[in-house]
Amino acid sequence: MRYELCASQDLPEGQSRAMKAGDTKLVVYHLSDGFYATQARCSHMFVSLGKGKILKDQCVQCPLHRAKFDIRTGAVTEWANFPPGVQILNVVRGEKALETWPVTEEGGQLYVEI
């Protein structure tokens, strides 16, 4: 199903924003080559990625344990590694990619297909 998100000019390049599409919470990102959407919460311990840091390699870094995900695919590029010792938790919270959805821009509006 297709949902309208916001005006594309309201999400400048290099920024992201937590949004909702129907019942689905997501984070929408504006990268140099377009717009992308991932699930709203980190797959490690479910912290909001809305406050995640967008890195130069087009990954988002979780603010809690610093897992990194490829925004375009949701793939894990580095699993939770902070603070030292969190690796013990990782025994039960193994690597898991983020769900992603395609975002399109039409007439100055952003849409996501869920």
Ligand code: FES
């Ligand atoms: S909650 Fe995101 S890395 Fe732990």
